[in-house]
Amino acid sequence: MEQNSPILYILLAILVTNLIRVLPMLLIKGPIRNTFLRSFLYYVPYVTLAVMTFPAIIETTLTPLAGVVALVVGLVAAWFRLGLFPVSIICCLIVYLIDSLLPML
Amino acid sequence: MEVTDVNNRHHTNTNTLGQDILEGLRDGTPIALGYFAVAFSLGIIAKKAGLTASMGFFSSFFTRASAGEYGVYTLVAIHATYVELIAMCLVTNLRYMLMSAAFSQKLAPGTSWFHRLFMACCITDEVFGISVGHRGYTPPAYTYSAALISSLFWASGCAIGIVAGGMLPTHIVSALSVALYGMFLAIIVPPARRAPNVLYALIASFVLSGLCAIAPVVSEWSSGTRTILLTLLISSVMAWLRPIKNRESNGTE
Numbered sequence A: 001m002e003q004n005s006p007i008l009y010i011l012l013a014i015l016v017t018n019l020i021r022v023l024p025m026l027l028i029k030g031p032i033r034n035t036f037l038r039s040f041l042y043y044v045p046y047v048t049l050a051v052m053t054f055p056a057i058i059e060t061t062l063t064p065l066a067g068v069v070a071l072v073v074g075l076v077a078a079w080f081r082l083g084l085f086p087v088s089i090i091c092c093l094i095v096y097l098i099d100s101l102l103p104m105l
Numbered sequence B: 001m002e003v004t005d006v007n008n009r010h011h012t013n014t015n016t017l018g019q020d021i022l023e024g025l026r027d028g029t030p031i032a033l034g035y036f037a038v039a040f041s042l043g044i045i046a047k048k049a050g051l052t053a054s055m056g057f058f059s060s061f062f063t064r065a066s067a068g069e070y071g072v073y074t075l076v077a078i079h080a081t082y083v084e085l086i087a088m089c090l091v092t093n094l095r096y097m098l099m100s101a102a103f104s105q106k107l108a109p110g111t112s113w114f115h116r117l118f119m120a121c122c123i124t125d126e127v128f129g130i131s132v133g134h135r136g137y138t139p140p141a142y143t144y145s146a147a148l149i150s151s152l153f154w155a156s157g158c159a160i161g162i163v164a165g166g167m168l169p170t171h172i173v174s175a176l177s178v179a180l181y182g183m184f185l186a187i188i189v190p191p192a193r194r195a196p197n198v199l200y201a202l203i204a205s206f207v208l209s210g211l212c213a214i215a216p217v218v219s220e221w222s223s224g225t226r227t228i229l230l231t232l233l234i235s236s237v238m239a240w241l242r243p244i245k246n247r248e249s250n251g252t253e
Helices: A006-027 A035-053 A056-060 A064-079 A084-104 B017-048 B053-063 B066-077 B082-104 B113-121 B125-133 B140-164 B170-177 B179-194 B196-214 B223-241
Strands: none
Touching: A006 B053, A006 B066, A006 B082, A006 B113, A035 A056, A035 B082, A035 B125, A035 B179, A035 B196, A035 B223, A056 A064, A056 B179, A064 A084, A064 B179, A084 B017, A084 B170, A084 B179, B017 B053, B017 B066, B017 B125, B017 B140, B017 B170, B017 B179, B053 B066, B053 B140, B066 B082, B082 B113, B082 B125, B082 B223, B113 B140, B125 B140, B125 B179, B170 B179, B179 B196, B196 B223
Protein backbone atom coordinates (compact mmCIF):
# COMPACT_ATOMS: atom_id res chain seq x y z
CA MET A 1 0.00 0.00 0.00
CA GLU A 2 1.17 3.52 -0.74
CA GLN A 3 0.88 4.97 2.76
CA ASN A 4 1.75 3.05 5.89
CA SER A 5 0.62 5.60 8.47
CA PRO A 6 -1.82 4.06 10.95
CA ILE A 7 -3.74 7.36 10.97
CA LEU A 8 -5.44 6.75 7.62
CA TYR A 9 -6.42 3.22 8.62
CA ILE A 10 -7.80 4.52 11.91
CA LEU A 11 -9.87 7.27 10.27
CA LEU A 12 -11.27 4.83 7.71
CA ALA A 13 -12.18 2.33 10.44
CA ILE A 14 -13.92 5.05 12.46
CA LEU A 15 -15.91 6.16 9.41
CA VAL A 16 -17.01 2.70 8.30
CA THR A 17 -17.84 1.43 11.79
CA ASN A 18 -20.02 4.42 12.62
CA LEU A 19 -21.77 4.39 9.22
CA ILE A 20 -22.80 0.80 9.95
CA ARG A 21 -24.31 1.97 13.23
CA VAL A 22 -26.10 5.00 11.84
CA LEU A 23 -27.63 3.77 8.57
CA PRO A 24 -30.42 1.48 9.86
CA MET A 25 -31.38 4.01 12.53
CA LEU A 26 -31.77 6.79 9.97
CA LEU A 27 -33.58 4.60 7.43
CA ILE A 28 -36.12 3.09 9.82
CA LYS A 29 -38.57 5.75 10.90
CA GLY A 30 -41.40 4.89 13.22
CA PRO A 31 -42.63 1.49 14.41
CA ILE A 32 -42.27 -1.55 12.14
CA ARG A 33 -45.63 -3.21 11.36
CA ASN A 34 -44.44 -6.50 9.87
CA THR A 35 -44.88 -9.22 12.53
CA PHE A 36 -41.93 -11.35 11.44
CA LEU A 37 -39.59 -8.38 11.33
CA ARG A 38 -40.76 -7.08 14.69
CA SER A 39 -40.40 -10.53 16.26
CA PHE A 40 -36.96 -10.90 14.70
CA LEU A 41 -35.78 -7.59 16.15
CA TYR A 42 -37.34 -8.51 19.50
CA TYR A 43 -35.13 -11.61 19.75
CA VAL A 44 -31.92 -10.08 18.32
CA PRO A 45 -30.59 -8.44 21.51
CA TYR A 46 -31.12 -11.54 23.69
CA VAL A 47 -29.60 -13.89 21.14
CA THR A 48 -26.59 -11.68 20.35
CA LEU A 49 -25.68 -11.18 24.00
CA ALA A 50 -26.20 -14.86 24.83
CA VAL A 51 -24.07 -15.98 21.88
CA MET A 52 -21.31 -13.56 22.85
CA THR A 53 -21.37 -14.68 26.50
CA PHE A 54 -21.08 -18.39 25.92
CA PRO A 55 -18.58 -19.95 25.42
CA ALA A 56 -16.43 -16.77 25.56
CA ILE A 57 -16.79 -16.48 29.35
CA ILE A 58 -15.05 -19.85 29.71
CA GLU A 59 -12.34 -19.04 27.17
CA THR A 60 -11.37 -15.67 28.66
CA THR A 61 -10.40 -16.83 32.17
CA LEU A 62 -7.03 -18.36 33.06
CA THR A 63 -8.65 -21.63 34.08
CA PRO A 64 -11.86 -22.83 32.37
CA LEU A 65 -13.21 -23.82 35.81
CA ALA A 66 -13.25 -20.17 36.93
CA GLY A 67 -15.31 -19.27 33.86
CA VAL A 68 -17.74 -22.14 34.39
CA VAL A 69 -18.35 -21.25 38.05
CA ALA A 70 -18.69 -17.55 37.20
CA LEU A 71 -21.22 -18.44 34.49
CA VAL A 72 -23.34 -20.63 36.78
CA VAL A 73 -23.28 -18.22 39.72
CA GLY A 74 -23.86 -15.28 37.35
CA LEU A 75 -26.91 -17.03 35.88
CA VAL A 76 -28.35 -17.65 39.35
CA ALA A 77 -27.63 -14.08 40.51
CA ALA A 78 -29.19 -12.66 37.35
CA TRP A 79 -32.21 -14.94 37.74
CA PHE A 80 -32.81 -13.34 41.14
CA ARG A 81 -32.50 -9.90 39.53
CA LEU A 82 -29.46 -8.67 41.42
CA GLY A 83 -28.79 -6.01 38.78
CA LEU A 84 -25.95 -5.25 36.38
CA PHE A 85 -23.29 -4.10 38.80
CA PRO A 86 -23.73 -6.76 41.54
CA VAL A 87 -23.79 -9.63 39.03
CA SER A 88 -20.64 -8.27 37.33
CA ILE A 89 -18.77 -7.87 40.61
CA ILE A 90 -19.76 -11.35 41.80
CA CYS A 91 -18.45 -12.86 38.55
CA CYS A 92 -15.18 -10.90 38.82
CA LEU A 93 -14.61 -11.96 42.44
CA ILE A 94 -15.27 -15.62 41.68
CA VAL A 95 -12.79 -15.60 38.80
CA TYR A 96 -10.20 -13.75 40.85
CA LEU A 97 -10.51 -16.21 43.75
CA ILE A 98 -10.50 -19.36 41.64
CA ASP A 99 -7.74 -18.17 39.31
CA SER A 100 -5.47 -17.19 42.20
CA LEU A 101 -6.33 -20.07 44.57
CA LEU A 102 -6.36 -22.96 42.13
CA PRO A 103 -2.59 -22.95 41.43
CA MET A 104 -1.98 -23.22 45.19
CA LEU A 105 -3.99 -26.44 45.60
CA MET B 1 -31.71 -1.83 39.79
CA GLU B 2 -34.09 -1.43 36.92
CA VAL B 3 -33.54 -4.05 34.29
CA THR B 4 -36.85 -4.91 32.75
CA ASP B 5 -38.13 -6.43 29.54
CA VAL B 6 -36.07 -5.44 26.55
CA ASN B 7 -39.11 -4.42 24.57
CA ASN B 8 -41.38 -3.30 27.36
CA ARG B 9 -42.46 0.15 26.33
CA HIS B 10 -45.56 0.47 28.45
CA HIS B 11 -43.73 2.57 30.95
CA THR B 12 -43.54 6.26 30.28
CA ASN B 13 -40.34 7.88 31.39
CA THR B 14 -41.02 9.95 34.49
CA ASN B 15 -37.35 10.58 35.21
CA THR B 16 -35.78 14.00 35.18
CA LEU B 17 -32.79 14.62 32.94
CA GLY B 18 -30.48 14.35 35.97
CA GLN B 19 -31.92 10.95 36.92
CA ASP B 20 -31.45 9.69 33.36
CA ILE B 21 -27.81 10.78 33.43
CA LEU B 22 -27.20 9.21 36.86
CA GLU B 23 -28.83 5.94 35.81
CA GLY B 24 -26.73 5.93 32.65
CA LEU B 25 -23.55 6.45 34.65
CA ARG B 26 -24.58 3.79 37.18
CA ASP B 27 -25.33 1.16 34.53
CA GLY B 28 -22.34 2.28 32.47
CA THR B 29 -19.87 1.70 35.31
CA PRO B 30 -19.70 -2.11 35.14
CA ILE B 31 -19.41 -1.76 31.38
CA ALA B 32 -16.55 0.70 31.85
CA LEU B 33 -14.70 -1.70 34.17
CA GLY B 34 -15.03 -4.57 31.75
CA TYR B 35 -14.04 -2.34 28.84
CA PHE B 36 -10.92 -1.21 30.64
CA ALA B 37 -9.68 -4.78 30.99
CA VAL B 38 -10.52 -5.73 27.41
CA ALA B 39 -9.11 -2.50 25.97
CA PHE B 40 -5.93 -3.01 27.97
CA SER B 41 -5.26 -6.26 26.13
CA LEU B 42 -6.33 -4.59 22.88
CA GLY B 43 -3.69 -1.93 23.53
CA ILE B 44 -0.99 -4.59 23.51
CA ILE B 45 -2.06 -5.54 19.97
CA ALA B 46 -2.38 -1.89 18.91
CA LYS B 47 1.19 -1.31 20.00
CA LYS B 48 2.36 -4.09 17.70
CA ALA B 49 0.56 -2.28 14.86
CA GLY B 50 2.61 0.84 15.56
CA LEU B 51 -0.01 2.97 17.33
CA THR B 52 1.06 5.52 19.90
CA ALA B 53 -0.94 5.92 23.14
CA SER B 54 -2.72 9.02 21.83
CA MET B 55 -3.57 7.30 18.53
CA GLY B 56 -4.91 4.36 20.50
CA PHE B 57 -7.05 6.65 22.66
CA PHE B 58 -8.43 8.51 19.63
CA SER B 59 -9.05 5.35 17.64
CA SER B 60 -10.73 3.49 20.51
CA PHE B 61 -12.84 6.43 21.64
CA PHE B 62 -14.38 6.91 18.21
CA THR B 63 -14.49 3.30 16.97
CA ARG B 64 -15.59 1.48 20.14
CA ALA B 65 -15.63 -2.03 18.69
CA SER B 66 -13.69 -4.82 20.36
CA ALA B 67 -13.61 -7.43 17.62
CA GLY B 68 -13.64 -4.71 14.97
CA GLU B 69 -10.64 -2.90 16.41
CA TYR B 70 -8.79 -6.13 16.97
CA GLY B 71 -9.30 -6.93 13.29
CA VAL B 72 -8.25 -3.44 12.23
CA TYR B 73 -5.01 -3.45 14.24
CA THR B 74 -3.98 -6.84 12.93
CA LEU B 75 -4.47 -5.46 9.39
CA VAL B 76 -2.56 -2.26 10.17
CA ALA B 77 0.31 -4.40 11.47
CA ILE B 78 0.63 -6.18 8.10
CA HIS B 79 -0.02 -3.00 6.04
CA ALA B 80 -3.11 -4.50 4.42
CA THR B 81 -5.05 -2.69 1.69
CA TYR B 82 -7.86 -0.25 2.48
CA VAL B 83 -10.33 -2.58 0.76
CA GLU B 84 -9.40 -5.32 3.19
CA LEU B 85 -9.79 -2.90 6.07
CA ILE B 86 -13.30 -1.91 4.95
CA ALA B 87 -14.28 -5.56 4.49
CA MET B 88 -12.97 -6.35 7.96
CA CYS B 89 -14.98 -3.48 9.48
CA LEU B 90 -18.14 -4.65 7.72
CA VAL B 91 -17.87 -8.26 8.83
CA THR B 92 -16.82 -7.66 12.42
CA ASN B 93 -19.40 -4.91 12.97
CA LEU B 94 -22.35 -6.19 10.96
CA ARG B 95 -24.23 -7.00 14.15
CA TYR B 96 -24.37 -3.26 14.88
CA MET B 97 -26.69 -2.95 11.88
CA LEU B 98 -29.09 -5.40 13.49
CA MET B 99 -28.75 -3.60 16.81
CA SER B 100 -29.34 -0.23 15.19
CA ALA B 101 -32.52 -1.54 13.57
CA ALA B 102 -33.68 -2.99 16.90
CA PHE B 103 -32.69 0.19 18.75
CA SER B 104 -34.76 2.31 16.33
CA GLN B 105 -37.82 0.64 17.84
CA LYS B 106 -36.90 1.82 21.34
CA LEU B 107 -36.78 5.54 20.58
CA ALA B 108 -39.78 7.67 21.45
CA PRO B 109 -41.79 8.76 18.40
CA GLY B 110 -40.65 12.16 17.24
CA THR B 111 -37.07 11.76 18.47
CA SER B 112 -35.00 14.31 16.60
CA TRP B 113 -32.66 13.48 13.73
CA PHE B 114 -29.76 14.66 15.90
CA HIS B 115 -30.55 12.21 18.72
CA ARG B 116 -31.19 9.34 16.30
CA LEU B 117 -27.78 9.91 14.74
CA PHE B 118 -25.82 10.19 17.98
CA MET B 119 -27.68 7.45 19.86
CA ALA B 120 -26.90 5.13 16.94
CA CYS B 121 -23.22 6.11 17.18
CA CYS B 122 -23.28 5.08 20.85
CA ILE B 123 -24.10 1.49 19.94
CA THR B 124 -21.71 -1.10 21.28
CA ASP B 125 -22.80 -4.56 22.33
CA GLU B 126 -23.05 -3.47 25.95
CA VAL B 127 -24.43 0.07 25.64
CA PHE B 128 -27.00 -1.29 23.22
CA GLY B 129 -27.81 -4.04 25.74
CA ILE B 130 -28.56 -1.71 28.61
CA SER B 131 -30.24 0.87 26.36
CA VAL B 132 -32.83 -1.55 25.02
CA GLY B 133 -33.09 -2.96 28.57
CA HIS B 134 -34.25 0.45 29.80
CA ARG B 135 -37.92 0.43 30.70
CA GLY B 136 -40.12 2.30 28.27
CA TYR B 137 -38.58 4.36 25.54
CA THR B 138 -34.86 4.90 25.98
CA PRO B 139 -34.04 8.50 26.98
CA PRO B 140 -31.10 9.91 24.96
CA ALA B 141 -29.34 11.16 28.13
CA TYR B 142 -29.25 7.62 29.53
CA THR B 143 -27.52 6.23 26.47
CA TYR B 144 -25.15 9.19 26.17
CA SER B 145 -23.93 9.06 29.77
CA ALA B 146 -23.46 5.28 29.70
CA ALA B 147 -21.62 5.59 26.37
CA LEU B 148 -19.45 8.44 27.61
CA ILE B 149 -18.18 6.79 30.77
CA SER B 150 -17.64 3.43 29.08
CA SER B 151 -15.91 5.00 26.05
CA LEU B 152 -13.55 6.98 28.28
CA PHE B 153 -12.53 3.79 30.08
CA TRP B 154 -12.33 1.92 26.79
CA ALA B 155 -10.05 4.54 25.23
CA SER B 156 -7.95 4.93 28.41
CA GLY B 157 -7.59 1.16 28.72
CA CYS B 158 -6.29 0.97 25.16
CA ALA B 159 -3.85 3.85 25.68
CA ILE B 160 -2.58 2.42 28.97
CA GLY B 161 -2.30 -1.01 27.38
CA ILE B 162 -0.09 0.50 24.68
CA VAL B 163 2.14 2.14 27.28
CA ALA B 164 2.15 -0.44 30.05
CA GLY B 165 1.76 -3.67 28.07
CA GLY B 166 2.13 -6.64 30.33
CA MET B 167 2.55 -4.91 33.71
CA LEU B 168 -0.83 -5.84 35.23
CA PRO B 169 -0.91 -9.37 36.73
CA THR B 170 -2.71 -11.75 34.37
CA HIS B 171 -5.19 -13.01 36.95
CA ILE B 172 -6.42 -9.46 37.54
CA VAL B 173 -6.91 -8.91 33.79
CA SER B 174 -8.66 -12.27 33.64
CA ALA B 175 -11.00 -11.37 36.51
CA LEU B 176 -11.85 -7.95 35.07
CA SER B 177 -12.64 -9.39 31.67
CA VAL B 178 -15.64 -11.37 32.96
CA ALA B 179 -17.32 -8.18 34.20
CA LEU B 180 -18.75 -7.81 30.69
CA TYR B 181 -20.22 -11.28 30.64
CA GLY B 182 -21.71 -10.92 34.11
CA MET B 183 -23.42 -7.80 32.86
CA PHE B 184 -24.76 -9.57 29.78
CA LEU B 185 -26.28 -12.23 32.02
CA ALA B 186 -27.92 -9.56 34.18
CA ILE B 187 -29.51 -8.10 31.02
CA ILE B 188 -30.77 -11.25 29.32
CA VAL B 189 -31.79 -13.53 32.20
CA PRO B 190 -34.46 -11.56 34.14
CA PRO B 191 -36.80 -11.13 31.11
CA ALA B 192 -36.54 -14.89 30.53
CA ARG B 193 -38.34 -15.47 33.85
CA ARG B 194 -41.42 -13.72 32.55
CA ALA B 195 -41.29 -14.60 28.85
CA PRO B 196 -40.80 -18.33 28.10
CA ASN B 197 -40.03 -17.47 24.47
CA VAL B 198 -36.99 -15.50 25.59
CA LEU B 199 -35.90 -18.44 27.74
CA TYR B 200 -36.12 -20.79 24.71
CA ALA B 201 -34.11 -18.29 22.64
CA LEU B 202 -31.42 -18.11 25.33
CA ILE B 203 -31.15 -21.88 25.69
CA ALA B 204 -30.91 -22.28 21.90
CA SER B 205 -28.25 -19.54 21.78
CA PHE B 206 -26.09 -21.09 24.50
CA VAL B 207 -26.31 -24.59 23.08
CA LEU B 208 -25.69 -23.63 19.44
CA SER B 209 -22.96 -21.15 20.32
CA GLY B 210 -21.20 -23.81 22.39
CA LEU B 211 -21.50 -26.36 19.59
CA CYS B 212 -20.24 -23.91 16.96
CA ALA B 213 -17.14 -23.18 19.03
CA ILE B 214 -16.07 -26.84 18.91
CA ALA B 215 -17.58 -27.98 15.60
CA PRO B 216 -15.20 -28.52 12.66
CA VAL B 217 -15.06 -25.74 10.01
CA VAL B 218 -17.40 -23.40 11.94
CA SER B 219 -14.98 -23.06 14.85
CA GLU B 220 -12.36 -21.76 12.39
CA TRP B 221 -14.50 -18.70 11.68
CA SER B 222 -13.97 -15.58 13.75
CA SER B 223 -16.21 -15.14 16.78
CA GLY B 224 -17.63 -12.00 15.12
CA THR B 225 -18.76 -14.00 12.08
CA ARG B 226 -20.25 -16.72 14.27
CA THR B 227 -22.08 -14.10 16.33
CA ILE B 228 -23.67 -12.60 13.20
CA LEU B 229 -24.70 -15.92 11.67
CA LEU B 230 -26.07 -17.37 14.91
CA THR B 231 -27.98 -14.16 15.65
CA LEU B 232 -29.58 -14.17 12.18
CA LEU B 233 -30.37 -17.89 12.36
CA ILE B 234 -31.75 -18.16 15.89
CA SER B 235 -33.69 -14.86 15.80
CA SER B 236 -35.26 -15.79 12.45
CA VAL B 237 -36.29 -19.26 13.61
CA MET B 238 -37.68 -17.87 16.86
CA ALA B 239 -39.57 -15.12 14.98
CA TRP B 240 -40.98 -17.77 12.68
CA LEU B 241 -41.92 -20.33 15.34
CA ARG B 242 -42.77 -17.92 18.13
CA PRO B 243 -43.85 -14.58 16.69
CA ILE B 244 -44.49 -12.01 19.36
CA LYS B 245 -47.94 -10.64 19.97
CA ASN B 246 -48.51 -6.96 19.43
CA ARG B 247 -48.64 -6.30 23.16
CA GLU B 248 -45.20 -7.78 23.81
CA SER B 249 -43.28 -5.42 21.59
CA ASN B 250 -45.38 -2.33 21.40
CA GLY B 251 -46.47 -0.43 24.45
CA THR B 252 -49.07 1.55 22.56
CA GLU B 253 -51.30 -1.60 22.61
